[in-house]
Amino acid sequence: MIRAHTAADVRTAEEPLLAAGEPLMDRAAFALATHVAAELRERGHRIPGSVILLLVGGGNNGGDALFAGSHLARRGCQVHAAVLAEHPHAAGLAAARAAGVRVHELAGAPDLNDAVTALARRAGVWVDALTGIGARAPLREPLAGLVTALAAERAASPDEPVVVAVDVPSGIGVDDGAVPGPVLPADVTVTMGAAKPGLLLPPAAALAGRVEVVDVGLEGGLAGQAPAVCRLSATDVADLWPLPGPADHKYTRGVLGVVAGSQTYPGAAVLAVAGAVRTGLGMVRYHGPEIPTSLVHARHPEVVTAPGRVQAWAIGCGIDPDDAARAQEMERGFAAGLAARVPVVLDAGGLSLVHDDAHADLPATVVLTPHAGELALLLTARGEDTTREDVDAAPARHARLAAEVTGATVLLKGPTTVVAAPDGPLYAQADATPWLATAGAGDVLAGVLGALLAGYGDALAVYAEGRLAGVPASLAAAAAYVHGRAARLAAGQGTPPRPRDVIFSVRRASHGEDDISRHTTTGQGGPISALDVAVALPAAVAGLLR
Ligand SMILES: NC(=O)C1=CN([C@@H]2O[C@H](COP(=O)(O)OP(=O)(O)OC[C@H]3O[C@@H](n4cnc5c(N)ncnc54)[C@H](O)[C@@H]3O)[C@@H](O)[C@H]2O)[C@@H](O)CC1
Ligand SMILES: Nc1ncnc2c1ncn2[C@@H]1O[C@H](COP(=O)(O)OP(=O)(O)O)[C@@H](O)[C@H]1O
Ligand SMILES: [K+]
Numbered sequence: 001m002i003r004a005h006t007a008a009d010v011r012t013a014e015e016p017l018l019a020a021g022e023p024l025m026d027r028a029a030f031a032l033a034t035h036v037a038a039e040l041r042e043r044g045h046r047i048p049g050s051v052i053l054l055l056v057g058g059g060n061n062g063g064d065a066l067f068a069g070s071h072l073a074r075r076g077c078q079v080h081a082a083v084l085a086e087h088p089h090a091a092g093l094a095a096a097r098a099a100g101v102r103v104h105e106l107a108g109a110p111d112l113n114d115a116v117t118a119l120a121r122r123a124g125v126w127v128d129a130l131t132g133i134g135a136r137a138p139l140r141e142p143l144a145g146l147v148t149a150l151a152a153e154r155a156a157s158p159d160e161p162v163v164v165a166v167d168v169p170s171g172i173g174v175d176d177g178a179v180p181g182p183v184l185p186a187d188v189t190v191t192m193g194a195a196k197p198g199l200l201l202p203p204a205a206a207l208a209g210r211v212e213v214v215d216v217g218l219e220g221g222l223a224g225q226a227p228a229v230c231r232l233s234a235t236d237v238a239d240l241w242p243l244p245g246p247a248d249h250k251y252t253r254g255v256l257g258v259v260a261g262s263q264t265y266p267g268a269a270v271l272a273v274a275g276a277v278r279t280g281l282g283m284v285r286y287h288g289p290e291i292p293t294s295l296v297h298a299r300h301p302e303v304v305t306a307p308g309r310v311q312a313w314a315i316g317c318g319i320d321p322d323d324a325a326r327a328q329e330m331e332r333g334f335a336a337g338l339a340a341r342v343p344v345v346l347d348a349g350g351l352s353l354v355h356d357d358a359h360a361d362l363p364a365t366v367v368l369t370p371h372a373g374e375l376a377l378l379l380t381a382r383g384e385d386t387t388r389e390d391v392d393a394a395p396a397r398h399a400r401l402a403a404e405v406t407g408a409t410v411l412l413k414g415p416t417t418v419v420a421a422p423d424g425p426l427y428a429q430a431d432a433t434p435w436l437a438t439a440g441a442g443d444v445l446a447g448v449l450g451a452l453l454a455g456y457g458d459a460l461a462v463y464a465e466g467r468l469a470g471v472p473a474s475l476a477a478a479a480a481y482v483h484g485r486a487a488r489l490a491a492g493q494g495t496p497p498r499p500r501d502v503i504f505s506v507r508r509a510s511h512g513e514d515d516i517s518r519h520t521t522t523g524q525g526g527p528i529s530a531l532d533v534a535v536a537l538p539a540a541v542a543g544l545l546r
Helices: 007-019 024-042 060-074 090-099 112-121 143-156 219-223 234-240 267-279 290-299 324-340 348-354 372-381 388-393 395-406 441-455 471-491 506-510 530-545
Strands: 002-004 051-056 078-083 102-105 125-129 162-166 188-192 210-215 229-231 255-259 283-286 312-315 344-346 366-368 409-412 417-420 426-429
Touching: 007 024, 007 219, 024 060, 024 125, 024 162, 024 188, 024 210, 051 060, 051 112, 060 078, 060 090, 060 125, 060 162, 078 090, 078 112, 090 102, 112 143, 229 471, 234 471, 234 530, 255 267, 255 324, 255 441, 267 283, 267 290, 267 441, 267 530, 283 290, 312 324, 312 441, 324 344, 324 348, 344 348, 344 441, 348 366, 348 372, 348 441, 366 395, 372 388, 372 395, 372 409, 388 395, 395 409, 395 417, 395 426, 409 471, 417 471, 426 471, 441 471, 441 530, 471 530
Parallel strands: 051 078, 051 125, 078 102, 125 162, 162 188, 188 210, 229 426, 255 283, 255 312, 312 344, 344 366, 366 409
Antiparallel strands: 002 229, 409 417, 417 426
8 A cells, every 4th residue: 555644744754863863855855866776777878978957946945956966077067057946955055065076056047948958958857856854836937937948948849858856746735745837747755754745646646757755764763643645556466355255145246226228328328337247345225217127137136126125335326316216226225225324325326316405414334436526516505516527627626525515435536536525544556557548437336335335234234433434545545456456457558556654775785686666567558348348357367365
């Protein structure tokens, strides 16, 4: 699991170490230099003679780059430092000069953008060390204008330089993932001590490139702090997965009640049921009129239509809340779920059930699965005027707000899926492929999540605040992971990039045991339908449990 910590938590963890004289910046700078060298090698460049430009701001972030630059200069690189602050890190500057880094003091220069762009054109690597966790986004002028000019220069240059961001791409919202102003997109972000929320959360995460976490010795200090944002990896999801044992039967494995599909959208019933059945569970009880039912049976003869006890509900895919008969069935299912205190997934039309505040204080075992447009409608209906654009600009904040307003867990769909409960960490899962942006994919996800929740059976039925707090959110994140993994398999792209807690450690580097392994990706893949995703689910789960 990747655990991201806020800037404040990182500072709290740093304090005692700095007071004890631990050389945190030396470790950060050494690892940064090692990563820059690795990027050069990976692209087939020799390290001696490579031209590197450091973009140096006035804080310790700039200090990291100056010390790293001195290591690289000693290894024969031609290192230029564009120093953009009046008072850069003094010891870093001295070390850089002593090692032969060419220092260009450009703070206040009238032709700043031109001067830096001219240096940038000659460099194969740009190191973005303008600001780190000490800055509040957006970047102020003149840095904002400079970053805009550099981003344009990079996009226009035939041999795109490698951009390595130090700790975070300068200008992102470190704690909330906002992008309120210009940011230079990075290929790699080398982040110190722990990932930061903005490196996992959309929209900023898309500007960070690959994230490498450097072990500077903060783990002990951070262990006591709850992470702000988590990302599950295959191992975490495997640990959460309900495995059938020899004594299990269909009722102990979990039964899911599904209210999905309508005359108008019959396919949604088939897709939600396919998602559930192929995720694995004891039984699906499907509730619907003749038309979706016959289609569901044609594809899934194992589905039962007799009413009876269930361990979870999935309600709303392919249902228009204005369809009075179907709306009534959704309400009946929801009321039954709440009365029995079993988990309920509300998707698509089912979200209208929580548009008014009749259900003000839902348990976190109710999981809402809106996309950005549906979340905006829900929040607006609950008195928080919100547009789809607002949600896209700050997905995590709006998912959390909806969780607070309703009490439910909220899984917000999108290129990165964000899960928020009223408290506890956020989850940000980026395991899918843009091929998944296709009609019906959300119906499959509702089935996956319903099956997973049903698989926890009565353990979640008695969920209160205690031992299982946070479990619905982690299961929602697990469902997003498996859904994304199935989409990648279906598209022929292999398994999701493997996130690692510590991708690179200083200790390993100094022993020469370079442990950087590469992502398991197989090309661009090809188009998929929602049904293809459902079909790939058993293989996605099996691959996970290997
Ligand atoms: N405390 C330490 O010893 C360590 C710190 N580390 C590095 O230090 C960084 C934090 O350093 P600092 O606390 O000095 O802060 P930063 O270096 O993140 O930022 C401070 C600088 O940015 C400027 N600034 C702030 N907001 C701005 C804005 N909106 N627009 C333009 N300029 C702005 C400030 O005037 C100041 O010059 C981390 O991100 C990390 O890179 C690492 O070296 C690990 C050890
Ligand atoms: N660009 C993207 N990259 C990866 N996954 C995406 C992207 N866009 C959408 N998705 C995923 O595709 C699914 C679409 O669901 P949804 O919008 O509910 O579609 P539908 O209502 O047609 O089923 C969600 O799981 C979402 O997270
Ligand atoms: K930076």
